[in-house]
Amino acid sequence: MKTTLAFSAALAAAFLLRADYAPEKWNLEARDKFAAQRFGIFIHWGIYANYAQGEWYQHQIGMDSETYGRIKDGFFPSKFDAKEWVRIFKDAGAKYVTITSRHHDGFSLWPTKVDDGFNIAETPFKRDILGELSKACDEAGLQLNFYYSQMDWRRKDYPAGSASRKVLGNQKGDYASYKKFMISQIGELIDNYHPGNIWFDGEWDHARCEKGVWKRDLDWELDDIYDFIHSKKTLVASNNHQPIRAKEDIQLFERDLPGEGTSFSKDQPLVHDRPVEQCDVIQKNVWGYRINERSFRTPEEVCAMICRCAAKDSNLLMNIGPDGSGRLPARAVEVLSEVGKWMRENGEAIYATRGCGLVKNADGSETGKTKKGDVVYEITIPKGCKGYPTVKTSS
Ligand code: FHN
Numbered sequence: 001m002k003t004t005l006a007f008s009a010a011l012a013a014a015f016l017l018r019a020d021y022a023p024e025k026w027n028l029e030a031r032d033k034f035a036a037q038r039f040g041i042f043i044h045w046g047i048y049a050n051y052a053q054g055e056w057y058q059h060q061i062g063m064d065s066e067t068y069g070r071i072k073d074g075f076f077p078s079k080f081d082a083k084e085w086v087r088i089f090k091d092a093g094a095k096y097v098t099i100t101s102r103h104h105d106g107f108s109l110w111p112t113k114v115d116d117g118f119n120i121a122e123t124p125f126k127r128d129i130l131g132e133l134s135k136a137c138d139e140a141g142l143q144l145n146f147y148y149s150q151m152d153w154r155r156k157d158y159p160a161g162s163a164s165r166k167v168l169g170n171q172k173g174d175y176a177s178y179k180k181f182m183i184s185q186i187g188e189l190i191d192n193y194h195p196g197n198i199w200f201d202g203e204w205d206h207a208r209c210e211k212g213v214w215k216r217d218l219d220w221e222l223d224d225i226y227d228f229i230h231s232k233k234t235l236v237a238s239n240n241h242q243p244i245r246a247k248e249d250i251q252l253f254e255r256d257l258p259g260e261g262t263s264f265s266k267d268q269p270l271v272h273d274r275p276v277e278q279c280d281v282i283q284k285n286v287w288g289y290r291i292n293e294r295s296f297r298t299p300e301e302v303c304a305m306i307c308r309c310a311a312k313d314s315n316l317l318m319n320i321g322p323d324g325s326g327r328l329p330a331r332a333v334e335v336l337s338e339v340g341k342w343m344r345e346n347g348e349a350i351y352a353t354r355g356c357g358l359v360k361n362a363d364g365s366e367t368g369k370t371k372k373g374d375v376v377y378e379i380t381i382p383k384g385c386k387g388y389p390t391v392k393t394s395s
Helices: 002-020 025-037 065-074 082-091 129-140 175-193 222-231 263-267 299-311 330-349
Strands: 039-043 096-102 143-149 197-201 207-210 213-216 235-239 250-254 276-281 315-320 354-360 366-372 375-381 390-394
Touching: 025 143, 025 235, 025 315, 039 143, 082 129, 082 330, 096 129, 096 175, 129 143, 129 175, 143 175, 175 197, 175 222, 222 235, 250 263, 276 299, 299 315, 299 330, 299 354, 299 366, 299 375, 330 375, 330 390
Parallel strands: 039 096, 039 315, 096 143, 143 197, 197 235, 235 250, 250 276, 276 315
Antiparallel strands: 207 213, 354 366, 366 375, 375 390
């Protein structure tokens, strides 16, 4: 009953907002293009890779940003090779890449002109990482998108919320100033690198759901930010773990199959009127590079995840955390290479299809269905991912 009420309230809110807002033609076309891509690579990378303890390290040990930030003076990823990364991603069958332009620590991976020097230009490396990646993606025909953290553990104008308080204390901030900063940075990102979407994360620092009722303690004035992004013909996605808003173009689910309602998405009903993306990790439990984490998913598991998502009419965004020298973890590269072999043989059942559902069978296997025109693809995922998914075609 509780869930039903929350669900209806969320849907009502989404419909009410939708009445005021109609996506333009470019927007609908860009959404379709995004949905047809079905498989992307997520990259969590920043100076935290040098600590080799994941992207939440600063927060986990409660380090002040001045001390934490000193590691930027040692950031020199000499092995970074955008072309090689993109070759590996394309070979895996990915059609797009989404990279953390700026994570919660506030470090920007491009030479932004609008911050106070906490960016790649102020490291010994100096090279424009996003610029190089953008060029390599363009040349290879992959779409590049940018993750952008709204939560910030460093700036004085960011109003501290439930998660950021551990590093910022009760800092009041100045949201008008912070919003202006975000918009300037996002403008740079779009004008310089032309991403397909801006992928927000961190709004949840100021929101929580109690018994189906959302409580928010900051008005992010998202309409202004979303309108600005749309005015530059770029899509908006937000990993806010909340019911989707009218002006968000893609519905995101973190480490959860869309609509399953476990973990982060328990208060996040699936809305079927726009593209959906599930993000997940190739190294279980790890987004940013963590040296002692060795629990890689198998190629069979990653292929199963792609199939489950496609059957649920969703994209899969699979994360990799490069290390501080700019290398992708070797095992992740091997896994992706095997995934690519499967995708080359079976991609017809995945790319540009519509999902028709996923069921669990009595013997522990799963059956997913996708469709393209009159062709139906029946995909069988073996129990426990003990083998690769198999595809049967009918029309
Ligand atoms: O806090 C982040 C986390 O570091 C990572 O970026 C993931 C990716 O979806 N999102 C946040 C948690 O929701």
